[in-house]
Amino acid sequence: MQLFYAPTICGPSYILSEEESRHAVKVLRMVEGSRLHLTDGRGNLFEAEVVTPSARGCEVRVLQTFPDYERRPYSLTMGVAPTKNLDRFEWFLEKATEVGVDVIVPIECANSERRIFRPERGEKIIAGATKQSLKAYMPVLEPITPIKKILTRPFKGVKLIAHCRPESERIPINDALVSGRDTLILIGPEGDFTAEEVELALANGFKAITLGTSRLRTETAAIAATIATYLRN
Amino acid sequence: MQLFYAPTICGPSYILSEEESRHAVKVLRMVEGSRLHLTDGRGNLFEAEVVTPSARGCEVRVLQTFPDYERRPYSLTMGVAPTKNLDRFEWFLEKATEVGVDVIVPIECANSERRIFRPERGEKIIAGATKQSLKAYMPVLEPITPIKKILTRPFKGVKLIAHCRPESERIPINDALVSGRDTLILIGPEGDFTAEEVELALANGFKAITLGTSRLRTETAAIAATIATYLRN
Known part of the structure; x- marks a missing residue:
């Protein structure tokens, strides 16, 4: 199965983005009548067929819709401090998408090594991993958020903070x-959460x-927590 | 703490390899009397001090030995089919070392995408991850092994094979x-284990x-199994 991303789909007819059209027509050599799958990243999986195989804007027609496709029985929000070396954080984005995560919040902590985070590359990595792992739900990447804000915002469910301070239980x-x-699970920067941050969390x-x-x-640590949650469900 | 790798250490005096010497003297600017830690990768952690700070062969003297340093209460052997894109497999080597693994066996299966595996780069990655995560036990990377050989060789403990064939329990x-x-956990290639391989395993x-x-x-899948084992212990 080959999954295409169709974020703005809302009817039986849809024109793939230029990048997706090129992939469908030039790489996969799809022709009129070729079957493909689309997702809107919000839980809908569509079976479709090619109507006009243009490499600049490939028109497809939806044949069947599968709502709530492989919906997980839980939602997971991961608040993670972006690493100094961005590759490592991006690797987490890819792997967490593959395993299963709903919301990723880059968090800014007292000991953060990175306080500016541009989402463009991360969003691309998440979209690629969503398609590659055939998921109809695409994780949401939030803007970088101060730790205090995520500690105090409402969340209905289990709230966990992972830290390495040996003095507290x-x-x-x-x-x-x-x-x-x-x-909701929070993973701190290399220098860990501060005692004040842990206290505010508790x-x-x-x-x-x-x-x-x-x-x-x-x-x-972030992928370990994601995997632990996935295997627990 | 800064950990140095001293695979052939066997007495109170030791000369670091050229690479480690350069790192100690040129990068970390260690001088006579500087303290450092060494490991032989077989469970011994040594506290040592610099005697001769030469960038070509830095001589150190062991002050204290910690045998069985942070020994895990279990051993984990991961048999994993190397991926076509070697980066992905090497990433597993790095992360598994960080989390905890004792033996890694690249396995060759019927559906393997990669049948030749040269260990040099992998060993280097494992050594780096061992030092970075301050471990005194370095995972052993075995040569690539036919799946039948690992299925039939003796192993005392829990033997698991992860596969995606829906027809079997x-x-x-x-x-x-x-x-x-x-x-011992086996993880197959992208094309999965064959029915025959699963049968032979059972x-x-x-x-x-x-x-x-x-x-x-x-x-x-391989890192998920490594993390699940680690968190279970």
């Missing part, structure tokens, strides 16, 4: 996750968790 | 893992497992 992530519940209903004894980099 | 990985037990005491419903790439 933490429970293993697998004991903190609840299957079927919406979950005061706002977060539980402190540990990801075991290995020294994990930010992006590894 | 599979249990979720978290239900198959047993904490504290040595574990006949040899392997349990078939699933990593959930997402379509995971080989290297993502």
Whole structure:
């Protein structure tokens, strides 16, 4: 199955973007009547066929719609401090999309190594990983957000903050996750969350968790938490 | 803490390799009396001090030895089919080292996309990740091995094979893992294990497992299994 991204689709007829048209017609050599699948990234999967195989704007007609395609029984929001080396954070975006995540919030903390985050490249990586892993839900990449804002904004579900400060109590992530519940997990920068940030989190209903004894980099901790949530459900 | 790799250390005095010497003296500007840590990759952590700060062969003297440093209560052997795009497999080597793995066996299967695997780059990546994550045990990278050989060789512990063939029964990985037990997990190529390979595995005491419903790439499935084992222990 080959999945195409059709973010603005809203009727039986749709014209693929120039990039997607080129891919369909030039690379995959689709012709009139070729079958393909589209997603709007919001849970709808469409089976469609090519009407006009133009490499500049390939027109397709939807034959069948599958709403809520492979919808997960939980939602996962990952708040992660972007790494200094952006490749590592982008790798997390790709892998988390593949495994399963709904919202990714780059967070700015006291010890952050990166405070400016432009979303364009990340959004492209997420779109590519969504198509590659045949998902009809595309994760939302929010703008970079101060940690205090995400700690205090309302969230219905399980709220977890992973940190490495040995002085305060933490429970293993697998004991903190609840299957079927919406979950928000925060992963700090290489220098960890500060004691004040952890305190504010606890005061706002977060539980402190540990990801075991290995020294994990930010992006590894983030994917470990994503995988733990995925396998718990 | 800065960790140096000293594979042939066997006494109180040791001369760092040229690369490590350059790093210690030129990059970190260590001088006579500077403290550093070494590992032999086999579980020993050494605290040492610089005796002769030469960038070509920095001599150090061991002050204290910590055997079995942060030894895990289980061993994990990952048999993984190398990916066509080697970056993806090398990324797995790096991340698995960081999370925790003891032996990595590149496996050759009927549907393998890559049948030749040269270990030099992989070994370098593993050594770098071991030092970066401050581990005293360095994972062993075995030569590429035919799947039949790993299916039939003796292994005391839990033996798992992850596959996506819907016709046969599979249990979720978290239900198959047993904490504290040595574990061997096999991850197949993009085209999956064949029915014959799965059958041979079952006949040899392997349990078939699933990593959930997402379509995971080989290297993502491999890191998911590594993380699941790590978090189970």
